[in-house]
Amino acid sequence: MDSQTESSNAAAYRLLRAILVAAEEEELIFRAPPKIRGAGSAPVTRVVSPATLEEISTIVDAMPQRLRLFVVLAAFVGLREGELLELRRSDIDGIAGRVSVSRKVDKEPLPGASNPCPNCGRGIGPPKTRSGTRVVHVPPPFLPMLQRHLLEYAAPGGEGLLFPGDRTDHMSTRFLMDRFREARNAADRPDLTIHHLRHTALTIAGQHGATAAELQARAGHASQAAMAIYQHATLDRDKLLADQIGATYEAWVEGRSTS
Structure with missing residues (x-):
């Protein structure tokens, strides 16, 4: 899986997680699924030094x-x-x-x-x-x-x-x-x-x-x-x-x- 796909997956998970948590708060669902550790984080592929x-x-x-x-x-x-x-x-x-x-x-x-x-x-x-x-x-x-x-x-x-x-x-x-x-x-x-x-x-x-x-x-x-x-x-x-x-x-x- 390339880094771009991993970043997209992480963003999609964060969005889905936010929707489910909001749905739980509004009592539209009984409970949001447990959080998957690390699923919302994409790997850092490039580090750019600050400008001098x-x-x-x-x-x-x-x-x-x-x-x-x-x-x-x-x-x-x-x-x-x-x-x-x-x-x-x-x-x-x-x-x-x-x-x-x-x-x-x-x-x-x-x-x-x-x-x-x-x-x-x-x-x-x-x-x-x-x-x-x-x-x-x-x-x-x-x-x-x-x-x-x-x-x-x-x-x-x-x-x-x-x-x-x-x-x-x-x-x-x-x-x-x-x-x-x-x-x-x-x-x-x-x-x-x-x-x-x-x-x-x-x-x-x-x-x-x-x-x-x-x-x-x-x-x-x-x-x-x-x-x-x-x-x-x-x-x-x-x-x-x-x-x-x-x-x-x-x-x-x-x-x-x-x-």
Whole structure:
């Protein structure tokens, strides 16, 4: 059995298990079958190393001006691709460097998508998980980039997209990936995906002392069972974490300029 089939089987089992557990809770069946240990886990077939600061810097510089902030928010804040493409001006506090995440946009138009974008047809909905609705902070060294982006590249109005494909529409994933592919090759990291930038952000946060609860809160990624720990991860701690990451980045930039 190849790894793709194993991954599909694991996903199918997780879906079936969730349906049966829900049916038991609604008393539609007497009892869900016992959980099969390991059936919902697929083997890891490839491990991609997080990007280094040098690689991130190269990727940022190789991207078009209007997409450089996209890489920064993925690699230092940990936002998902769909969350980034649905960010609006009203979600951004350019002075405090605060980003409110409450929606995502699908990668492609899907038949029957709920709340489709009137221009591109891609579904717009809440983030991937319940904890995906969150507020996170941008490290201070990138605030000038954020503020410039709002002035020069974001669509107009409070509901204007932060990363528009044109002045009214969501950016296509194909357009984004074509530019990102060139940039990652410039950094000699053809293995990196946008999701790996998110993994990089969480790795950096962990290196700066983020607790499990703080990582979960910043990532917006958790199971229902872990929800109890999130209330301890406060906005103040997230801001402090962003400040620490920013200080490390500034020290790296200074060291590179003097070497």
